[in-house]
Amino acid sequence: MPITLKDVQFSFDELEKPLFEQVNLVLDTQWRLGLVGRNGRGKTTLLKLLMNDYAYSGTISSTTAFRYFPQKLLHPDWPVYTAIDEVMPIEQWKFERECQLLQLEKDIIWQPFEQLSGGEQTKVLLAALFCDEASYILLDEPTNHLDAQGRALLATYLKTKKGYLIVSHDRHFLDEVIDHVLAIERSQLVLYKGNFSTYRQQKAHQDHYELAQNERLKAEIHRLDRTAKEKAQWAASKEASSHDAQVRADAARMMKRSKAIEKRVAAQVTEKTKLLHNIESVSDLTMNCLVRHRNPVLRVKNLTLSYGDVSLFQPISFELYQGEQLAITGANGSGKTALLAYLFTKKSDGEVTGEVLISPQLTMSMVKQQYEYVGTLKAFAAEQKIDYTHFLTNLRVLGMERDVFNVPIERMSAGQKKKVAFAKSLGQPAELYLWDEPLNYLDIWNQQQIEKMLRHYKPTLLFVEHDPQFIDSVATKIVELKR
Template sequence: MKIEIKNLNFSFDTLDQPIFRHTNLNIDTTWRLGLIGRNGRGKTTFLNLLMQKYPYEGDIICDIDFVYFPQTILNKKNLTYYAIEEIMDLELWKLERECQLLSLDKEILWQPFEQLSGGEQTKILLAAIFCEESKYPLLDEPTNHLDINSRKIVSEYLKRKKGYIVVSHDRHFIDEVVDHIIVIEKNQLNTFKGNFSTYEKQKQLQDQYEIEQNNQIKVEIERLKKTSKEKANWALKRERNSGNDAFENARAARMMKKSKVIEKRMLSKIEEKTKLLKNIESVDSLTINCLFNHRDPVLRAKNFSLAFNDRLLFKPITCEIYQGEQVALVGPNGSGKTTLLNYIINSNFYGTINGELTIPQGITKSIIRQHYNDNEGILKDFATAHHLDYTLLLQNLRILGVERDVFRIPIEKMSYGQMKKVEFSKSLGTPAEFFIWDEPLNYLDIFNQKQIKSMIEQFKPTLLFVEHDQSFIANIASKIIEINPY
């Protein structure tokens, strides 16, 4: 079946620019489609338009019903099966079958939904989506709350399915589970056959071609401007030198008139050439305020672990982190990664501390947290409260793709993605010797990740981070510390 989009126009009243303008697209529902684009460009909005949740101009023609992930559970205290049955029409045997394909024990269907881990909740909701076989799945960030192993399981699961649209900021995941790409660029939707890596290569070639064409057109425009100016100056000079000679005056007038015609023709050509110039999007570089000194290592652990009620959270670790290293802390969900980071940040822990962990006294730290609901107020006051360079804060937010009209909104009223970028920019602008980031890529798009990768390669900050994105770890980490549940 087909989904046909004709002359789609859509805009929010609060935005200066439309999200989509005169957009046309044809989608085959057997494609495994990845939907990508910079934050704020309309990925979730596009899914909502397909489901007819917003009024729009144009036509969206299709004969299928859609089912959206993540679903909203109304009663999280209810047993998982009944909590899902309350919002979806499904059969138990089908849900058990899909759970098995996702390596879930079917017994979790009879546990309260709120007691499941974030990863289990994600997988059980995915299982429920694919029970509704007559509907077309729209999957919005299915990798949220999943560790590396769970992402592999979900990836293998989706490879068995045929026909869906998936939004994800995990490049490796997208490469694994799609055979076509929809890209949101400049108020338009464009399709490419292949995965994200295929699209990226094609886009680089296309951009390079357009850059070369732009350069040629700009040279031609300058030549036309120069010719026009020379003709006008020559005619003006003849007019001034004509004196009182009637014949020369008439001749100069004709030359001036002719020069005006030539100038008009040149301006018309310049306008035509200017219309051919492509608006190629360029991405500026992020700036990080990292400091270096003579103190090394910045962290040393020897047989170190944390415990609650005499039960270790993870097996003891021994490691060192030196200045200029980018260290990934990896381990399955629930192994204590965030708890360990929090202890490194502020030395607060209400259980038992085993072994040794030392950090040079007075070392300056800059953090990115998983939860940052305490960030609030307008950006200027926020910068003052956190001793940040206000201009640098806005610069990094703009580079990360936050539109200028958002700068006037209190942080607590921003979208999740915008709030994350405030937290990220705060860390970048905080002068520090040691950066500690807990899942920094959450809510950041693939294009942001490239910016962050380039920044880290350029500045080489001393960094300890937790992240589940395999591509990011492979490209960024100079060292890996693995922690395992005890």
């Protein structure tokens, strides 16, 4: 069944430029559709428009109902099934079936929702949505809290479903689960047939063609403009200096030819203005990493963290040297976040066995999964003791619009808050960087910027990430946590 958008226009403020303007689309609910675009372009907003959560002009019509992930539960302290059934009634047997397909334990539906891990919460919410086989499912970043195994499982699960619209910044995951792409580009929305890699190839080809056309038209405009001026100057000089009728007639013809060339120039300029509107300009990030002569920077021997009699992971040992980028991998719940937090603070709520050798003078910078920043960017930069100009420059390079700079951090979107946290870390002078899932909420272009920056600066880095392409591109070492 089609979803039709006709002359749709939307802005959060009447004084602002519309986020969407005169959008006309026909989408098929049988498509496994990936929605992609830079942060701030309106991916989540478009999903909200389909859900009729925002007022807009134009029409969005469909005979199919929509369901949105993640659903908001009114009582997350209730058992999973009860909490979900309150906001979207579902049959228990269907819910148990979908949970089983996502490899969840049968009794998980009677555990308090808020006590589940982030990955488990994601899976039960997805299981509930796909109990409704009559609705078209809108999935907004379902991979954020899933480890590599969880993402692979979800990809397998989604391939069994008839159609949905999904937002994700995991390139490999999108290649696995979509057959169409809707790209929110700088000045338009464009549909592509194929997976994410196909879209990138087609987009790169189009960008290359437009850049080549732009250079050709620039050269042609310059040549024609020079020719028109030469002919106009010759005609004007002959017409003014000669009393010969034939010469004056030739001058008039030359002037007419000059005017014709000027019209060709104007046409070429008009054609040129149609180009390059959707080419993304991605600048380079900079970071304030420090290099010292101490090596190794960090040495870990037979380390494990435990709560009661339960160890989060088997003992690990590794050394991290200057300029290395070490990835910590492992399943959800294996203690990756706890390990990074302990290395950063030297404190743990549980029991620590093993040894960590790290200089007390070592300067470190941390990007956490969860952060509660408030206030203005200027006050935040002062509080964190980072250069304000460098901080704002990296935010702009990450794609944050200048009009957001005056918005209090607590009112920013999840993606904007993540950029604040990441730009803060890049601005901190540090010998060692600890990043816990740095790609969450950052778009694909940001990921490529980060990869390029790390290859250039080669900071000493310990990071947790589930995106296999990012790990393959960045990591010089990998340590897997096993339970």
